[in-house]
Structures are given as structure tokens and as C-alpha cells.
Amino acid sequence: MSAPVKPIIGITLGDPFGNGPELTAYALADGKLYEQCRPLVVGDATSMAYALKVAKKVRGLDLSLNIIKTPAEGKYTPGTVDLLDLNLIPAEEIPDTLDQDAPKAYGVGACPLGGEAAFSYVVKVIDLAMNGEIDATVTNAISKEAINMAGHHYSGHTEIYADYTHTPKYTMMLAHHDLRVVHVSTHVSLREACDRVKKDRVLDCIRIANEGCKALGIKEPRIGVAGLNPHSGENGMFGWEEVQEIQPAIDEALAEGILIPEKKPTPPDTIFSKALGGWYDIVVAMYHDQGHIPLKVKGFVYNRAEQHWEAVEGVNVTLGLPIIRASVDHGTGWDLAGTGRSSELSLVNAIEYALQMVKAKKEA
Numbered sequence: 001m002s003a004p005v006k007p008i009i010g011i012t013l014g015d016p017f018g019n020g021p022e023l024t025a026y027a028l029a030d031g032k033l034y035e036q037c038r039p040l041v042v043g044d045a046t047s048m049a050y051a052l053k054v055a056k057k058v059r060g061l062d063l064s065l066n067i068i069k070t071p072a073e074g075k076y077t078p079g080t081v082d083l084l085d086l087n088l089i090p091a092e093e094i095p096d097t098l099d100q101d102a103p104k105a106y107g108v109g110a111c112p113l114g115g116e117a118a119f120s121y122v123v124k125v126i127d128l129a130m131n132g133e134i135d136a137t138v139t140n141a142i143s144k145e146a147i148n149m150a151g152h153h154y155s156g157h158t159e160i161y162a163d164y165t166h167t168p169k170y171t172m173m174l175a176h177h178d179l180r181v182v183h184v185s186t187h188v189s190l191r192e193a194c195d196r197v198k199k200d201r202v203l204d205c206i207r208i209a210n211e212g213c214k215a216l217g218i219k220e221p222r223i224g225v226a227g228l229n230p231h232s233g234e235n236g237m238f239g240w241e242e243v244q245e246i247q248p249a250i251d252e253a254l255a256e257g258i259l260i261p262e263k264k265p266t267p268p269d270t271i272f273s274k275a276l277g278g279w280y281d282i283v284v285a286m287y288h289d290q291g292h293i294p295l296k297v298k299g300f301v302y303n304r305a306e307q308h309w310e311a312v313e314g315v316n317v318t319l320g321l322p323i324i325r326a327s328v329d330h331g332t333g334w335d336l337a338g339t340g341r342s343s344e345l346s347l348v349n350a351i352e353y354a355l356q357m358v359k360a361k362k363e364a
């Protein structure tokens with residue numbers, strides 16, 4: 001019997017002056033990954049080649065680069081990084097500090113060149129997935145400032161993916177192992193976020209959260225729905241959104257058979273402690289930081305005495321798309337990018353999540 005065909009996971013390099021290239025080198029240095037999938041990097045050969053040299057210098061890793069034009073040309077064997085080269089970053093644009101004892105941060109930060117390249121990698125990987133040439137996509141961090149400097153007016157990957165896949169209803173999920181959260185709104189001001197707490201959007205997010213958990217193989221997802229105001233408003237004393245918008249959305253979701261154990265908005269200050277205690281498979285948060293802060297408090301662990309991040313874990317998944325997208329949940333890490341001292345855990349988590357979704361999709 002022939003071995004099953006392994007899924008191709010398209011991984012974008014992210015901003016070429018950010019941490020994506022070196023994290024990709026570290027994640028792909030794990031030969032075991034190749035037992036489960038065929039990783040295909042979408043980016044620039046110049047950036048990847050420099051990151052491989054950093055990986056060799058800092059961690060002693062010996063990886064070779066296979067520059068290809070189509071996914072079919074990949075070797076997909078441990079020790080080789082297969083890269084679809086979009087050829088947008090000239091080698092001389094990459095600050096080279098390899099002759100020093102420890103490589104220094106690029107120090108370039110957000111710029112139109114990096115933004116244009118990062119945006120192009122994302123568009124390319126979406127295109128490959130939409131055409132069925134790859135099975136899932138995983139993204140490294142882009143800088144919102146840089147893509148906007150390059151003239152691409154999006155607030156992040158989520159909106160780019162939604163636009164290029166023509167998806168009207170979607171939401172951002174963050175996950176740290178079994179702790180998951182989706183967001184009613186993301187990159188808008190806090191004032192605007194409050195205005196966006198509307199029954200229809202909350203209901204859409206509950207439905208997408210339910211389907212998203214099923215896409216991860218969870219048969220009967222249990223959903224916690226956060227309130228917006230302190231103590232969920234105390235029946236209008238501290239705001240009416242729970243009464244006027246969130247409860248009606250919950251009632252409709254319950255009528256559709258969706259499992260919301262508490263049947264009402266849960267006070268936001270305790271919902272994540274309950275989620276950690278196993279009350280829900282996923283939480284619906286009312287705005288960006290309500291969901292992001294608890295997930296990053298759990299996933300980002302800083303050792304102040306030794307002055308370094310011990311863990312930067314967590315995954316960002318866009319739910320509601322016709323294709324699979326999982327991502328690191330940290331940013332470009334400008335202060336460390338280029339030094340080889342960033343942690344690849346979040347990228348490894350994202351690849352694992354993408355594989356879990358590919359498997360659940362096949363079994364559905």
C-alpha cells in the first residue's frame with residue numbers, strides 16, 4: 001500500500017526585516033515535522049538565505065535552501081528548506097552582521113520595501129490555497145504599519161484573507177493549547193469596539209466559534225460568551241449592551257442548538273479563569289484586548305532576572321474562511337529580529353494547529 005500523500009503547508013516569511021525568516025529556519029529544522037507534512041515557504045531567497053546563516057551561527061543548524069517556482073518542485077526532506085521565491089528583497093538591503101560574535105537586530109523596522117514583500121507573500125499563499133495547490137496556510141508576522149506604508153490599506157492578515165477569499169463573515173481566534181477565544185471586533189479603537197457589539201455580529205461570532213471548534217475535531221463545542229461591561233452590566237447599571245445585544249444573540253444561538261452552558265453573558269473578569277478550568281472549549285470576547293490580554297498573559301512568559309522571553313506561545317487562526325489559515329500570535333519582534341534569539345514556539349504551534357485542521361477537514 002502506498003503511503004498517504006502528506007499535506008502541503010504554505011508558510012509565509014512575514015516581514016523580511018522581522019523575526020519570520022529566522023523562526024521559519026528554526027521550526028523547519030525539526031525533522032519530525034516532515035513526517036506529517038510538506039512545508040513550503042513563500043518569501044524571498046535572500047532573506048531566507050541570511051536567516052539560515054544566522055541559524056547556523058547561533059544554533060549550529062545546517063539547513064540548505066531549495067529555491068523553487070512551483071510547489072511540485074519541492075523536495076520536502078528534512079534539512080532542506082523549500083522556498084517559493086518572489087524575488088522582492090535585494091541582498092544588499094539586508095543588514096549583515098554575521099562577522100560579529102553575535103548577530104545584531106536588523107534595526108530596519110517598518111518600511112515600504114518590507115511591507116510590500118510581506119503583503120505579496122500573503123497574497124501568493126492565499127492564491128495557492130484557493131487554487132488547491134496547497135492544503136493550508138501558516139503566516140509569520142507582518143507589520144501593519146509597513147503594509148500600509150506600501151499602500152495596502154488593511155489592518156492585518158485577517159482582513160487581507162477575508163478580502164482575497166471573498167469571505168463576508170469571519171473572526172479572529174487566538175488559542176493557547178485548549179484555551180481559545182474569538183473576537184467580535186479586532187483592530188479598531190476601543191470606542192468603536194463598544195459600538196460594534198451588536199446582536200447580529202455577536203450571533204455570527206458564536207456560530208463561527210461553534211463551527212471553528214468542530215473544524216478542530218471538537219464534536220460538541222461548549223461556548224462561553226463574555227459580557228462587555230463590568231459584571232456584565234448588572235442589569236443596566238453599568239451599560240445596556242448585555243441586555244439589548246448580547247443576551248438576544250445568546251438566546252438565538254441556544255435556539256439553534258448551540259451549547260452555551262451559562263445561557264447568559266459571563267462577567268468578563270472571570271470568564272477566562274473558567275475557560276482555563278475547562279468550562280468552555282472557546283470564549284467569544286467582545287473586543288481585541290478582552291481576548292488578547294489573557295491569552296498573551298498565558299502564552300508570553302518573560303524572565304526579568306535573565307532578561308529574555310522564556311516562552312512566546314499561542315496561535316492566531318482566522319475562522320470562517322474557505323481555506324485554512326493559522327499564524328503566530330506575536331508580532332515582528334523588531335528588537336530581536338535578526339539576532340537568532342527569538343522563540344519559534346508560536347510558529348510551531350501554528351503549524352500544528354493547521355495540521356489539526358487539515359486532518360479534521362479530511363475526516364468531516
Ligand SMILES: NC(=O)C1=CN([C@@H]2O[C@H](COP(=O)(O)OP(=O)(O)OC[C@H]3O[C@@H](n4cnc5c(N)ncnc54)[C@H](O)[C@@H]3O)[C@@H](O)[C@H]2O)C=CC1
Binds near residue numbers: 023141328333335
Ligand atoms: N501576527 C501578526 O502579524 C502580528 C503583527 N504585529 C505587528 O508586529 C509589530 C510589532 O508589534 P509589537 O506590539 O511590538 O509586538 P511584538 O509581538 O512584535 O513584540 C512584543 C515583545 O515580544 C517579543 N517577541 C515577539 N515575538 C517574539 C518571539 N518569537 N520570541 C521572543 N520574543 C518575541 C518582542 O521582542 C517584544 O519584546 C507591529 O508592527 C504589529 O503590526 C503584532 C502582533 C501580531
Ligand SMILES: O=C(CO)COP(=O)(O)O
Binds near residue numbers: 155292
Ligand atoms: O495583530 C494581530 C493581533 O492583534 C494579528 O492580526 P492578523 O492576524 O490579522 O495579522
